[in-house]
Amino acid sequence: MALQQIVEQTVAGLGYDLVEIERSAGGLLRITIDLPWQAPVEGVLAPEQFITVEDCEKVTRQLQFALEVDGVDYKRLEVSSPGIDRPLRHEQDFVRFAGEVIDITLKAPMGAAAAGQVSANRKKFRGLLSRAEAGGWQIAWSDEPQPKPGQKVSKKRVPAPLQVLGFTLDELREARLAPIVDFKGRAAKPAAGQA
Numbered sequence: 306m307a308l309q310q311i312v313e314q315t316v317a318g319l320g321y322d323l324v325e326i327e328r329s330a331g332g333l334l335r336i337t338i339d340l341p342w343q344a345p346v347e348g349v350l351a352p353e354q355f356i357t358v359e360d361c362e363k364v365t366r367q368l369q370f371a372l373e374v375d376g377v378d379y380k381r382l383e384v385s386s387p388g389i390d391r392p393l394r395h396e397q398d399f400v401r402f403a404g405e406v407i408d409i410t411l412k413a414p415m416g417a418a419a420a421g422q423v424s425a426n427r428k429k430f431r432g433l434l435s436r437a438e439a440g441g442w443q444i445a446w447s448d449e450p451q452p453k454p455g456q457k458v459s460k461k462r463v464p465a466p467l468q469v470l471g472f473t474l475d476e477l478r479e480a481r482l483a484p485i486v487d488f489k490g491r492a493a494k495p496a497a498g499q500a
Contacts, residue, residue, distance in 0.1 A: 308377055312336060315371045319364055321356075324387050324394075332380025334372075337387050338364055342401045356386035393480040399434065399442055406483040407434045409444065411476055430470055431483055443471040 309326060316323045316338055325337040338361070340354050361384045369382060393399055393407065414426040432444030449465035452458050 311371055311375055311377065312368065315367050316364060319367060321360065321364060325392055328379075332378070333383060334377075334379040334381070335383045335385070336364070336368065337385055337392075339387050339391070342397065344400070361385060388484075389482065389486065390484040391482045393482070396474065399474070399480075402482060403434055403436060405434055406431065406485060407444065408481050408483050409472065409477055410479045411472070412478045413476070428478075432468075432470070437471045439471070441471055441473045443469050445469045 312326055313323050316336070320341070321338040322341050323336070324339050325335075327335040327337075329335060339356060340360075365382060365384045368384065372379065372382070390408075391402075393402060408429070408431045411428045411430075414428055430444055430446065432446030434442060434444055437443040445467055447465045447467050
């Protein structure tokens with residue numbers, strides 16, 4: 306059986322989602338897991354849950370056994386949570402993280418279709434993820450730099466225009482949550498239907 310199948314079956318059998326499998330130099334096998342996501346029921350937000358050390362230990366023990374039985378060659382196994390820069394791979398990931406700031410890298414530059422202030426050969430973008438009206442996905446961003454703490458911003462200054470880029474999952478090389486750290490704590494997300 307292939308490595309991907311062994312890991313997927315083992316992780317799913319324990320009630321987790323497989324996010325990523327990575328093989329590194331020196332025989333390191335890195336497995337990233339997450340808790341299964343349930344779409345919120347109308348008006349009710351489920352409490353956000355996170356992978357714990359105990360979850361990683363449980364998956365590690367089971368994977369060590371499964372990989373040994375199938376004779377998979379590795380020297381070290383590392384099981385972890387996705388972290389703050391979680392990769393987005395499937396449609397469900399994009400649905401789950403709609404409204405969050407993400408980083409995307411396109412497979413090909415935008416080309417001549419890019420109008421406005423964006424460079425036609427730009428591939429990397431950071432913006433707020435949302436569903437596009439015509440189907441697919443879009444990110445919105447402003448190239449205006451964030452003011453530094455304590456910096457006075459003139460009320461007369463015209464803000465940079467908001468730019469929007471539509472894309473499909475087939476056009477992406479990579480998509481990840483933007484690793485933004487806020488030491489003020491997590492803000493409560495509005496319930497569905499509220500803004």
